[in-house]
Amino acid sequence: MRHLRLVLVGLAAILAGLLTAPPAQAAPTFKAPYPCGQTWTYSHHSAEVRLALDFVRSDGGPTAGTPVLASASGTAYRYYEGGGAGNYVVIDHGGGWKTYYFHLASFGISHGQWVSQGQQIGTTGSTGNSSGAHIHYEQLYNGVGQTIRINGVSLAPYPGSYYQKYLRSDNGCSGSSTYWVDTFANAPVYGSPTSTAQTGTLYAGTNYVFCKAWGREIRDGSGNFNHWWLKTDPDVGPANQWVSAYYLSRWGNDEARDNNGTVIPDC
CATH class of the missing domain: 2.70.70.10 (Glucose Permease (Domain IIA))
Incomplete structure (x- = not known):
């Protein structure tokens, strides 16, 4: 009986320790370890x-x-x-x-x-x-x-070699808030949401955008389309250009949300 009491006391102590253990600390909002826009x-x-x-x-x-x-x-x-x-x-x-x-x-x-x-x-x-x-x-x-x-x-999931996934940095950027989105293909960018003259390219991968605006429709042969355009800094071309939300890897027609599901604000 004495042995059983000792076991119960030990279990109670372990349980008390678990109940009083400090909760996991939330991670800081880490940013990429290299300069803004790269x-x-x-x-x-x-x-x-x-x-x-x-x-x-x-x-x-x-x-x-x-x-x-x-x-x-x-x-x-x-x-x-x-x-x-x-x-x-x-x-x-x-x-x-x-x-x-x-x-x-x-x-x-x-x-x-x-x-x-x-x-x-x-x-x-x-x-x-x-x-x-x-x-x-x-x-x-x-x-x-x-x-x-x-x-x-x-x-x-991590890629096993380079040039499969890309990450643009907003570390040290100033000004507008940024929203992170995944794009499924290299996307053409334009000077405005209604322009048809390509000014650069946004590479497929995780990219930041600032805000959205309604513009010309981008549609494919499978019935997927989007009128929203996202302001961003492309990989090739000048800053503050526009890419169609059609290239987002998730969500649906005429939706413009970030990777967390937050609706990207209007510009």
């Missing part, structure tokens, strides 16, 4: 632990030497690992959340410095065990790698 492609391979992604630039600009930006504010620490990460930065965002940035060509912060979201922490390089310039990027919660989310949107 588009990079990303990939994951089995040798990369902790659900990391590697990013290389895909918009025609150089990968090497491009600024690496803090995904969210926090305390930044700089390290060096010759046989692995090379020059790397860890940012402690509080609440158990950290981000890692490997293979930097140079540092832009001092050890233990507080940084703001969008602040430069280094430059992209290929130091350590690396075959070419790229940003190796991780998000960890209590030391465990997490599926990477940018602006609250998961980048999973």
Whole structure:
């Protein structure tokens, strides 16, 4: 009987601990680790632990030497690992959340410095065990790698090679609010919602848009159509152009919502 009482007391203590354990801390709203308006492609391979992604630039600009930006504010620490990460930065965002940035060509912060979201922490390089310039990027919660989310949107499922998925950055952008959408194909962009003269291209993948306006209809042979046009910064061409909401990967005819289902506001 005494043994049974001890077991019950132990179970009660475990249960009390579970009931009083602190809840998981919500992640910061992480942004891409490179400058506003740039588009990079990303990939994951089995040798990369902790659900990391590697990013290389895909918009025609150089990968090497491009600024690496803090995904969210926090305390930044700089390290060096010759046989692995090379020059790397860890940012402690509080609440158990950290981000890692490997293979930097140079540092832009001092050890233990507080940084703001969008602040430069280094430059992209290929130091350590690396075959070419790229940003190796991780998000960890209590030391465990997490599926990477940018602006609250998961980048999973991860591609196994570059140039399958793309991500345009709004880190450090100022002005209008942005809404994240997935597009299923490379889409032509225009100077206005009624224009027929193409001014550039928005690559397929996850992109940000600012607002919507009603314009000319885009329709295919299967009966899918959309009159809404979304203001965005394309991958090719000038900023503040328009792409048809027809190219959104989800929703339906004459709908213009972001990946979370929020109706994109009128311009």
